[in-house]
Amino acid sequence: MTKILETIDSPQDIKKLKIEQLEKLAGEIRQEIIETVGRTGGHLASNLGNVELTLAMHYVFDFKTDHLLWDVGHQCYTHKLITGRKELFKNLRQKDGVSGFPSPQESEYDRFTVGHAGTSIPTGIGMGIAAKKLGKKDHIVSFVGDASIVNGLSLEALNYLQDLKRQFLIVLNDNSMAIDVTQGAIATMLSRVRLSHTYDEINKTTRNILDHIPLIGRKMDNAIANFKKTIKMSLPASRLFESLNIAYFGPVDGHDIRSLIQLFNGIKDIDYPVVLHTYTNKGKGFHPAGDDPRSFHSTGPFTNDNGKITHIKAGSGETFTSIIGDTITDLAKEDSRVTTVTAAMPDGTGLRRFKTSFPDRCFDVGIAESAAVDIAAGQAKMGLRPFVCIYSTFLQRGFDQIAHEVALQNLPVIFCIDRAGVVGDDGPTHHGMLDLAFLRSLPNMTVLAPATAAEAQNACRYALNLDSPCAIRYPRDYAPQNDGLEACDSDFVTGKSVTILDNDSKIVIVSYGSCLKNAYEAAIELKKRGIEVKLINARFAKPLDSDIIELYKVGKTIVTVEEHSLTCGFGSALLEACCGRNEVDMNSQTSSLGKIVIIGGPDRFIDKNTRNNQLKELGVDSESIISTVTKLNNMS
Numbered sequence: 303m304t305k306i307l308e309t310i311d312s313p314q315d316i317k318k319l320k321i322e323q324l325e326k327l328a329g330e331i332r333q334e335i336i337e338t339v340g341r342t343g344g345h346l347a348s349n350l351g352n353v354e355l356t357l358a359m360h361y362v363f364d365f366k367t368d369h370l371l372w373d374v375g376h377q378c379y380t381h382k383l384i385t386g387r388k389e390l391f392k393n394l395r396q397k398d399g400v401s402g403f404p405s406p407q408e409s410e411y412d413r414f415t416v417g418h419a420g421t422s423i424p425t426g427i428g429m430g431i432a433a434k435k436l437g438k439k440d441h442i443v444s445f446v447g448d449a450s451i452v453n454g455l456s457l458e459a460l461n462y463l464q465d466l467k468r469q470f471l472i473v474l475n476d477n478s479m480a481i482d483v484t485q486g487a488i489a490t491m492l493s494r495v496r497l498s499h500t501y502d503e504i505n506k507t508t509r510n511i512l513d514h515i516p517l518i519g520r521k522m523d524n525a526i527a528n529f530k531k532t533i534k535m536s537l538p539a540s541r542l543f544e545s546l547n548i549a550y551f552g553p554v555d556g557h558d559i560r561s562l563i564q565l566f567n568g569i570k571d572i573d574y575p576v577v578l579h580t581y582t583n584k585g586k587g588f589h590p591a592g593d594d595p596r597s598f599h600s601t602g603p604f605t606n607d608n609g610k611i612t613h614i615k616a617g618s619g620e621t622f623t624s625i626i627g628d629t630i631t632d633l634a635k636e637d638s639r640v641t642t643v644t645a646a647m648p649d650g651t652g653l654r655r656f657k658t659s660f661p662d663r664c665f666d667v668g669i670a671e672s673a674a675v676d677i678a679a680g681q682a683k684m685g686l687r688p689f690v691c692i693y694s695t696f697l698q699r700g701f702d703q704i705a706h707e708v709a710l711q712n713l714p715v716i717f718c719i720d721r722a723g724v725v726g727d728d729g730p731t732h733h734g735m736l737d738l739a740f741l742r743s744l745p746n747m748t749v750l751a752p753a754t755a756a757e758a759q760n761a762c763r764y765a766l767n768l769d770s771p772c773a774i775r776y777p778r779d780y781a782p783q784n785d786g787l788e789a790c791d792s793d794f795v796t797g798k799s800v801t802i803l804d805n806d807s808k809i810v811i812v813s814y815g816s817c818l819k820n821a822y823e824a825a826i827e828l829k830k831r832g833i834e835v836k837l838i839n840a841r842f843a844k845p846l847d848s849d850i851i852e853l854y855k856v857g858k859t860i861v862t863v864e865e866h867s868l869t870c871g872f873g874s875a876l877l878e879a880c881c882g883r884n885e886v887d888m889n890s891q892t893s894s895l896g897k898i899v900i901i902g903g904p905d906r907f908i909d910k911n912t913r914n915n916q917l918k919e920l921g922v923d924s925e926s927i928i929s930t931v932t933k934l935n936n937m938s
């Protein structure tokens with residue numbers, strides 16, 4: 303029998319279906335998502351949870367002209383499947399397939415390229431302001447999860463929302479989960495409200511809302527009064543929003559398509575801000591994900607043999623993430639001042655063991671990177687030694703706090719910056735290509751990058767003993783064991799690099815952090831081809847090793863290699879130091895100065911792809927390094 307999904311080429315096709323057909327379609331979509339994510343990896347649990355909600359929204363609105371704004375955007379798979387991207391979806395998150403996140407380049411149904419939490423309400427407000435100015439009646443719908451709606455950006459926008467004075471619908475998708483369980487007072491309140499509801503009560507609430515919809519006038523006061531009389535169970539949640547002058551409807555069953563369609567039809571044209579609070583189940587329809595939504599939030603490929611799940615590992619060894627997490631745990635045993643701070647990502651940042659060993663020293667502050675940095679600053683002020691573990695891309699949110707509350711105060715906060723560099727299939731929203739740029743500009747900050755497993759451990763120990771702010775950046779990858787890189791076993795000394803291959807060759811490769819393994823392989827191969835190079839592991843981007851600057855002064859050709867944007871990265875730091883006002887005596891040395899060639903991230907966003915292909919695109923894989931050095935050698 304033909305699947306309904308096969309007949310869906312655009313949301314117009316959804317609008318022709320009966321409720322029973324929509325319910326069947328929801329099942330087919332779940333199957334498609336499970337099979338595809340099993341092959342490609344992706345955000346499984348969240349996407350299985352909002353199939354009905356997405357179908358109902360598309361049934362009622364027309365998102366070619368109306369605006370559907372996904373918060374984070376990791377939960378947009380159903381939306382992609384029904385907006386003309388079925389075929390591309392087969393290669394989800396791969397070079398030639400659809401992105402795992404909304405992408406206006408892919409479709410007129412997507413508005414912003416997003417992957418960070420908290421953006422859907424403020425950007426929606428901006429669009430609402432513009433629509434008003436332009437005399438447009440487009441509907442604006444922000445789809446936001448229970449963990450993302452408490453992000454600072456969301457809360458700041460909610461605080462402004464009453465001033466918009468036009469239609470604005472927030473669909474609050476409440477599944478009681480972030481990646482892990484949700485954190486904080488609002489999450490506690492929402493969970494308590496949820497636990498206090500029986501299924502029958504939720505259905506009664508839905509019927510009450512539907513009965514009252516015809517009575518809702520243009521004035522919010524009337525709406526609130528009507529609901530307060532009838533819907534007692536939702537009072538704590540309604541108080542939260544109504545105290546901000548945002549009308550609240552709910553909680554309702556986010557899997558009941560028939561009611562959802564009626565509800566969206568009923569509240570669609572209310573011309574003031576409205577929240578529809580829906581309950582959904584993360585991982586719905588797939589037991590392994592329903593039972594363990596944390597592991598299936600963002601999963602790699604897996605096989606499913608009649609419910610027996612086997613995750614397919616992409617490599618072997620220990621990741622930088624787990625080594626750093628374990629090292630902090632070990633350090634905490636020796637030093638009672640050690641704490642950790644995470645912004646809703648204890649698993650992703652390798653803190654699971656720490657959290658289990660020291661539950662009262664691990665602080666998960668929810669999706670709140672800026673607050674995480676300041677909470678650490680406060681701890682450091684009082685004598686603790688917090689390790690703040692955050693992905694590079696999300697730490698961008700905390701720049702001002704790092705500058706003002708940490709660096710300016712010269713506080714010993716240690717930043718463990720995970721996913722620094724290219725991350726593979728999540729793509730441009732998630733690469734960590736900018737952290738050196740914003741960190742090395744800060745006075746008092748030490749910025750280092752381990753290149754091997756041993757260095758990852760030593761970097762943490764070094765940072766703990768430093769009495770000032772320190773950042774350690776490392777990629778989403780396995781950490782190389784020694785294999786020729788034994789020199790990296792030595793302790794860190796401030797501003798000192800490590801020489802891996804020592805000789806007096808004209809060309810010197812200076813590698814920063816995770817590129818060292820590739821640079822080493824390149825150097826070994828180059829030697830076989832008759833080109834000898836000196837190889838240095840820089841370790842520090844700040845302070846830079848003055849010995850490297852000396853090499854430039856004596857006429858060496860230096861090739862820097864880094865997994866960061868070339869703009870304001872490690873190579874740029876060396877260029878600044880060598881060509882800057884104070885470092886080089888231009889009058890006496892000009893004739894013998896060397897040359898600097900910098901390799902790393904270009905001035906464009908890197909698309910989703912495998913991490914290896916992205917490293918090639920940056921020119922920092924071993925073959926590309928060989929090719930660059932060979933060209934330089936032929937020129938000299």
Ligand SMILES: Cc1ncc(C[n+]2csc(CCOP(=O)(O)OP(=O)(O)O)c2C)c(N)n1
Pocket residue numbers: 348374376377417418419420446447448449450451475477479480481584645646647669670671696699
């Ligand atoms: C600023 C920022 N910090 C952290 C993340 C990582 N992250 C992605 S999804 C997610 C949990 C989102 O929870 P919720 O909004 O409730 O959506 P759900 O996955 O439950 O559907 C987190 C922490 C992010 N995308 N953006």
Ligand SMILES: CC(=O)[C@@H](O)[C@H](O)COP(=O)(O)O
Pocket residue numbers: 345374376417599600650721725728732778
């Ligand atoms: C949507 C989001 O921001 C996270 O789920 C992220 O995609 C996780 O990335 P990792 O898989 O690298 O932990």
Ligand SMILES: [Mg+2]
Pocket residue numbers: 447448449475476477478479480
């Ligand atoms: Mg959630």
